[in-house]
Amino acid sequence: MSRAGGTPVPFDDPVYVTRPLLPSLSSVMARLADVWTARQLTNIGAQHERLEAALRDHLGVRELSLFTNGTVALITAIRALGLTGEVLTTPFTFPATPHALSWSGITPVFCDIDPVTLNIDPAAVDRAVTNRTSGILAVHVYGNPCDVVGLQRVADRHRLKIIYDAAHAFGTRIMDRGIGTFGDVTMFSFHATKLFHTAEGGALACGDPLLKARIDDLRNFGIHGPDAVEAIGLNGKMSELHAALGLSVLEGVADELAQRRRLLARYRERFAELEGVTWLQGLKGVDSSCQYCVIRVDEAAFGCSRDALHRGLRAYNLFTRKYFHPLCAQYDCYRSLPSAAPANLPVATRAVQEVLCVPLYGGLSEADVDRICDMVAAVGEQARRSVAAGAAE
Numbered sequence: 001m002s003r004a005g006g007t008p009v010p011f012d013d014p015v016y017v018t019r020p021l022l023p024s025l026s027s028v029m030a031r032l033a034d035v036w037t038a039r040q041l042t043n044i045g046a047q048h049e050r051l052e053a054a055l056r057d058h059l060g061v062r063e064l065s066l067f068t069n070g071t072v073a074l075i076t077a078i079r080a081l082g083l084t085g086e087v088l089t090t091p092f093t094f095p096a097t098p099h100a101l102s103w104s105g106i107t108p109v110f111c112d113i114d115p116v117t118l119n120i121d122p123a124a125v126d127r128a129v130t131n132r133t134s135g136i137l138a139v140h141v142y143g144n145p146c147d148v149v150g151l152q153r154v155a156d157r158h159r160l161k162i163i164y165d166a167a168h169a170f171g172t173r174i175m176d177r178g179i180g181t182f183g184d185v186t187m188f189s190f191h192a193t194k195l196f197h198t199a200e201g202g203a204l205a206c207g208d209p210l211l212k213a214r215i216d217d218l219r220n221f222g223i224h225g226p227d228a229v230e231a232i233g234l235n236g237k238m239s240e241l242h243a244a245l246g247l248s249v250l251e252g253v254a255d256e257l258a259q260r261r262r263l264l265a266r267y268r269e270r271f272a273e274l275e276g277v278t279w280l281q282g283l284k285g286v287d288s289s290c291q292y293c294v295i296r297v298d299e300a301a302f303g304c305s306r307d308a309l310h311r312g313l314r315a316y317n318l319f320t321r322k323y324f325h326p327l328c329a330q331y332d333c334y335r336s337l338p339s340a341a342p343a344n345l346p347v348a349t350r351a352v353q354e355v356l357c358v359p360l361y362g363g364l365s366e367a368d369v370d371r372i373c374d375m376v377a378a379v380g381e382q383a384r385r386s387v388a389a390g391a392a393e
């Protein structure tokens with residue numbers, strides 16, 4: 001029973017925005033047994049090599065390097081491409097994106113986003129180029145691709161490198177072309193909250209074998225052969241334990257994705273019934289990673305703000321997330337940058353007040369989605385009733 005007397009019944013256990021895909025323990029144990037036999041725990045062992053090859057195929061990319069996490073992978077990409085000075089980026093992202101630039105001694109320059117996709121707007125990027133700009137760090141937010149053609153045009157015009165942060169876009173394809181084949185380098189995150197994960201992990205994809213060799217050296221302290229250290233590298237290597245887990249997780253990704261697609265279709269049907277709640281549209285010709293289910297709440301039309309909805313759903317044991325609030329440009333460390341001014345970022349400033357990620361993961365059923373949508377509707381109804389009662393007093 002999802003409703004008692006018209007009011008949705010709260011979930012018995014907390015329902016979160018996501019839950020990790022867990023392969024059978026026996027499958028992971030079988031791989032760990034191989035690791036024990038080999039006694040190689042890290043430093044590019046057999047599990048690592050297998051996972052790198054499997055993901056290269058899965059993602060349809062020429063070169064791939066595994067990492068400890070997506071943030072270290074991003075920092076390595078920035079170093080491998082020799083970016084300096086200023087890099088143009090989006091404020092509508094997770095802190096890792098601008099922080100990777102700051103850790104590299106680069107000033108992030110925030111550009112506004114497209115109102116439909118919420119990805120960085122190529123026209124805003126074009127306007128922000130200066131003689132200090134060395135590159136673009138764009139994010140495929142929620143797994144929806146950026147305007148890769150528009151961004152490449154801007155990059156070519158100004159001779160800029162492009163790094164794509166595809167933390168949310170595992171397996172996203174544009175016209176059947178892997179998302180990791182655009183720009184100079186693409187970063188993937190394999191954090192536990194991602195469609196495909198290795199608990200903690202990440203990767204860089206690129207099309208140039210020489211760049212891949214540089215990335216691999218940087219990932220391993222800059223060591224290049226037994227007697228040479230040729231660059232200031234770091235330690236970004238994925239361990240055998242994480243790679244073994246990843247090989248088992250990968251076997252379940254197709255089923256997980258199929259279930260997420262079914263759930264998204266159900267969400268779409270149900271949200272269409274709610275005035276003031278809109279849906280982040282998928283793009284034509286794109287197979288999405290289905291990383292998040294994102295709605296936008298128009299307070300005037302729904303009668304309840306995004307924040308009030310987020311709070312109200314907690315009473316039902318339902319924990320949504322306001323990814324990516326606050327805007328990176330509003331963090332203490334960035335708000336004094338000229339590009340961080342709200343007047344420079346009107347679209348992002350509005351979007352960040354309206355977006356809400358509702359639960360999406362394979363362990364949910366369509367009946368769960370119905371309950372979640374009933375809860376969203378009930379919180380809206382309650383808010384409208386309170387306003388009406390206040391007005392009548």
Ligand code: T4K
Binds near residue numbers: 020069188193
């Ligand atoms: N670029 C972008 C655009 C990113 O979104 C991210 C990371 C990065 C770069 C950096 O990649 P990594 O260095 O992380 O590889 C999470 C993740 O930690 C982070 O990886 C991710 N983006 C971000 C969007 O989400 P939190 O602080 O929101 O996670 P947390 O712990 O609150 O988890 C969310 C929900 O997931 C929990 O309410 C419950 C569930 N959960 C989480 C974990 C970790 C589980 O059920 N089991 C778990 O093990 O950051």
